[in-house]
Amino acid sequence: MSRFLFPRWTNNLLPFILVTGAIMPLYAVLVVAYGFSPKTIDAGYMPTQPVPYSHATHVGKLGLDCRYCHTTVERTSFAAVPPTQTCMNCHTQIHRESPKLAEVRSSYETGLPIEWVKVHKLPDYSYFNHAAHVNRGVSCVECHGRVDQMEVVYRHSPLAMGWCLECHRDPIDRLRPVSQITNLAWDQRIEMTREEREALATQYHINPSENCSTCHR
């Protein structure tokens, strides 16, 4: 019986195998870190909504303030999606026969809520408080992005814990006067000096905690 011998050309593969073997673990780590980071798997979520509501039209073009609809944002932890009544403040008259608004009209008639799809969903073990942020100088735009330019709303930020902590560890750049809180086009990094923002931090008593129980309880 003749023994199997590797042909001579396999010797050429040896350095290749060694190099590949050294690089592959690094490759695997990088691909997982990049491919499974919250920026890849969480940010950018843009579900189809039951009504093609455009923030670009209502906020960007007509200039409605965020709080016209999301009325609870300054008073509660939760920035409520408005009731159908808010849509109908105007749409009983404007575009009142538009096919795009059929779902809104049927909700108004039946009293059943429109089933909007939640875009910014936090894990149930984290407790974010909108009021605590918007009343102390953190604008909507810091987390939600330029919603006033979005035809369809998508998740601008990863909303991951590391991302929250970035700001909790260094909030100065994200602070602005409360009077500009819903002005999404305004940028405190351009309009204010760092010293002015630091003064705001003192004025608003900004001392963000990194304690677990701040958000998890």
Next chain:
Amino acid sequence: MPRIIVYTLLILGLLLLLPPVIAANARSRPNPNRPINIIQDMDLQAKFLPQTENDLFADKRSQRPAVLGTVARGEAYLDAHLNDGVVDGQWATTLPSQFTLDAKLLLRGQERFNIYCTPCHGYTGVGNGTVNQRAMELVANAEGPVNGTVWVAAKSLHDPTVTIQPVGQIFNSITHGVRNMAGYGSQVPTEDRWAIVAYVRALQLSQNASLSDVPSDKRGGL
């Protein structure tokens, strides 16, 4: 080295590029296929958060609407002046005693007016808000009003029929609406509605002001 081995290695090498390319593509633009929740932990717990679904009820609301005929604690509207703008069956002519007419109240009123009222009434209250302008465009469309739009121009708050109204009546209009205007009682809390009333009065004064209304030390700035 046999060709087949070389090609196989090349193809395998190219396949390694695939995962990062897929990830980069996913990151590059918004799409509906997320979030991808691999490790669920306790992300979804058996509890009801605001505005979530509860299949127990026909309307699926987890937040239950108040049962007809019941009043929640703290929501009994017993103060007619504060809650309805009415004193002794007449429209109130003064602010409720809970408020002091000062710059703080007016600034609050200005801020709230600019959020809730300017879309139709405009920043000065003459009725030229952006929504009003848009509605006028839709009605004036050459081929007929777009999507059946009907519109009555927003009232100027400086119209004599408005300026003669007592504050209680203005408060009532904000709360319950008037003619084509919807009520804002559910969108704007009572305190803010009174602040808006105060600001509307200030706006009305501002449109009919004379030089003597300006404090003498501020006249230089005009």
